[in-house]
Amino acid sequence: MGTEQTIKRDRVIDAAVAAGKFTAKRTGYWRDQWDKNPAGTERAIALMAGGLTDPPVHVPTENDIVRLFSGQRVDLREPDPPEAAQFVTQVLGLRGVA
Numbered sequence: 001m002g003t004e005q006t007i008k009r010d011r012v013i014d015a016a017v018a019a020g021k022f023t024a025k026r027t028g029y030w031r032d033q034w035d036k037n038p039a040g041t042e043r044a045i046a047l048m049a050g051g052l053t054d055p056p057v058h059v060p061t062e063n064d065i066v067r068l069f070s071g072q073r074v075d076l077r078e079p080d081p082p083e084a085a086q087f088v089t090q091v092l093g094l095r096g097v098a
Contacts, residue, residue, distance in 0.1 A: 009038065013030050013045070
């Protein structure tokens with residue numbers, strides 16, 4: 001593959017990761033696909049929805065702050081279960097769930 005095509009491939013794939021179309025761990029797969037079929041892979045990536053790889057994050061509530069100061073364990077890295085369910089529902093386009 002020529003240098004211009006390699007630069008374009010990497011630019012498109014890096015932009016897709018930045019847009020949340022897929023994770024950085026999947027770049028090898030998408031590079032392989034691009035090398036086999038550049039036009040088809042570029043179209044496939046262009047059709048993907050962005051913002052899907054960032055999981056919902058837990059936003060500390062007043063109750064979390066009170067629990068922290070009272071010595072209780074609060075894991076702020078975990079998403080709130082209802083928010084996580086809502087996120088999955090939105091991503092999958094489901095209605096009447098969660």
